[in-house]
Amino acid sequence: MKRLSLVISLVMVIGMLLGACTTPTPATVVQTVEVPVVQTQVVKEVQTQVVVQTQIVEPTAAPVSPEQQLPRNETLYFNGIQWSPIVGWNPYSSSMNNGMAVTAKDAARVIMFETLYLYDMLDGKSYPLLADGDWVWNDARTEITVKLKPAAKWSDGTPLTADDVAYTWDTNLKYSTNAGNNFKDFIDTVTAVDPQTVLIKAKLDADGKAVNPLMLASFLDGVYVCQKAWTQTLEARAADATAFLADPAEDVVYSGPYHKFFADDTKVVYVRDDNYWGQDASMWGKLPAPKYIAHQIFKDNAAGSIALAQGEVDISQQFNSNIQVLWENYALPVSTYLPEAPYGIGATLPTAFYNLKSNGLDNVAIRKAIAIAVDYPTIIANAMTNQSATFDQVPRSLMNPTDGEQALYDHDAVKDLQWAGNDIEGAKKLLDDAGVKDTNGDGNREYNGKELHYVATCPAGWSDWQAAIEVVAAAGKKIGIDITTNFPEWGVYQTVVTKSDTPLPEGYDIFMMWSDGAGPTQPWGRIRHLLSSEFVGQAVNWNGNWGQYSNPDVDALIKQIPAETDEAKLKEIYTELVKIYLTDVPSFTLMYRPDLFHAVNESVWTGFPHQDDGTEPPVPPMICTDGWSIACLYNINLVNP
16 A cells, blocks of 8 residues: 555656646656566486486576666766767767767866866856966966866876877867867967966957957866877877767777766766876865766656656756655655755756748848747746746846846846737737738738748757747747747757758758856857857857857957956947847747756755855856866765765
8 A cells, every 4th residue: 555655646746747848748657677587497317327417507697787787876867968879979079969978168067078177157266177276367368377286197097288288279279179169269379388387378459468368268167178199099090070070989088087887878877987086185185976977868858857756867957847846745855956946046048049041030020020929928937837037027138147147238228129928919010010911811921922931949858948949839820920840859950950051951940049058258158159150150060159140240249348348338238239139139038047957866865066055165056067066076975875
């Protein structure tokens, strides 16, 4: 009876968790337990005259799969980063589809490959990792000097030196990697002064000033350092840049605390390097607590939510609808960084981008009409289950909801351009005034003699995004524009959307992608990635502006920000950019959300970051892997040691 009660309760929990999801969910959760079968083997006696010999047959041990080598009390389970099997381990490539190991950005993911510094979104500071102490600007603020920790070593035991840092930069430039493309306009040279000293020189403008001091800071905590010797090995076997970036790098040398254990289509597992240099007193002073990090690959958010509720996942970086019912109604040991809605720190702006080459989407009236007709309260209440501020609470702009960013633009100057949604009549008037009408009486409007039919899309299984896209499609129908939905697998989706050197194909008229969250370059970096034309034409573009918007006035304003120190002037520039964005509507924000979702189940591990947890420096809710958040791996411990 007790077991039946537990099963019924679990089914109820899952039902409430998935109530807002648009993907089908299982009615019940059934676990199958295999019971070993004892087999009896008859061994015949072999007789020779009066001598009897008995042969004892020893059982042969079944091979142990890598998965069976993961003791639960040594393994930290994740979900929500990896949605399909990995491709490889190449830290130079943005095509490895290896989210846990290869994610270089502000506050880079550093379980396998490491950066010079670790960014902490909670206090806005950067803390040394491979670096030894703070970086130092010269008086003219055109050069940065970084010292390296003498203890830092590669996984093969060799020292990590300034030559490695310099060669990494040269390689990023040579092969036009994402890092090379992102920083080439701002960094002139990276050189080794001596084995422990790196000198980074900025590119200068006509006045002899650094073109962009913000990007130098971003470089320090957002670009992996790779081993020179291994890089040269990779170069020797790669015929060209394409081969270099496509190499899966199974032999890669790394400096971080974890490395490849095994990977298949259900999970990817990393094992701790017990010789990791970071256990030196100059860094962490010990090894991270989990021996294994395992990332489950689920087909959708629904499966991930079930695993979180069952305690099969320790850290969930996905949208879990109605997350609060797990602790409020069922007293499960599940929690989020904030105990109340919105449960996380709003830092990023999931955005619907327009394919500006699609018929009609080159017309701002059509773009704005769709955007103002969308029912955002429904997206936030249902798709996000209130895990987002509303646009009435935080009116739309280019800024995230944090107080610091909200203070950077003049709210009164743009209030007439902002919208909160559900403005069906206003949208119809925009279209009518622009001559975009239904001339044949079929209920659908035409533009330049062609029916307006669009496909709105996002990755399959991302239930909150899918629900949001369905609301966008519904808005179109209310104003006489046919919008259907399609949800390709992430592996296909990311390949299509990040190719910016050709027009987007059919089926990608309106599509969702993310924006920058918190970091040393924000909000300038977010605005640049949403609007700058510099990314148009890139064969591999993980930076942004995926709709391929181009506006010279915007580009000029973006370029002014990094070197501007006058706060009043900065506010003026940011306000003008917000005005242009809300007027041109090349894309539109659908919700606010955390940089990363961070829900934890403390059935096995405890000590995760929570608001006011007393850690110093404060450990941010960045899934214990990104920037200073990796300190979490040294703070957690077992519930039952």
